[in-house]
Amino acid sequence: MSSSAPERRLRADRARQAADVIRQQVVQRAFPDGVLPDEMFLATEFSVSRNTIREALDLLREEGLIERVPGVGTVVVTEKYAHGLNHLMGLAETLHEHGEVTNDVRAAGPIKPPSPVAQRLRLGDGEQVVYVERLRRLNGLPLSLDLTYLAMDVGLPLLDEDLRHRDIFSLIEQTSGQRLGTAAVTLEAVNADLHAATVLEVPKGAALLVVERLSHFADGRPVDLEFIRMRGDRLTMRAECRRTP
The missing domain is CATH 1.10.10.10 (Winged helix-like DNA-binding domain superfamily/Winged helix DNA-binding domain)
Known part of the structure; x- marks a missing residue:
């Protein structure tokens, strides 16, 4: 050597x-x-x-x-935005001081969910969900591709609301009259496949942060399961952790 x-x-x-x-x-x-x-x-x-x-x-x-x-x-030449994990908040709530978050709604409506999705949402056999797919932008720049599965009674009222300019979390609380409580979050890094790269306007193979988030009402009922692909060059994840006995 x-x-x-x-x-x-x-x-x-x-x-x-x-x-x-x-x-x-x-x-x-x-x-x-x-x-x-x-x-x-x-x-x-x-x-x-x-x-x-x-x-x-x-x-x-x-x-x-x-x-x-x-x-x-x-x-x-490129700004990165901190996305906090401490609080259960939508993207527009998190990044409001940086500009306007808008959503390109790519799909929205009832579907038959895959069985793993139905199990996570504690649904019975044959129950449908409302599926919403959005490309989320900050000041016009693509930031994330969100795939959301909602319990029918929670998701159907959202189809009549302004999904382009509003966070789903705030709409859920507004239309249901119930507060969201907790969420289980999993975060991992993946390389962008050709489809995701095209939608998010990044090169194929670019680094993406993938967040899986299962959100519950305050009473513990799971109502919102999301798979979110975030541009790794635009967003950074932030949390405050405490060491406990």
């Missing part, structure tokens, strides 16, 4: 460490004018060489987060 291999590995490790911190600063909008500090400042900040910082910035450039602009410096 070449004697320089450990040094290259160490520089790559340090570049990744710096990239992680800078990425979080971008998400938190720590650079108000959208321009990152120069390489010398960053090298001093992270106690690494300029070459290491260049590797870190290259990582973020490959993610599409920043770009080098001659005469200006390294600038943020």
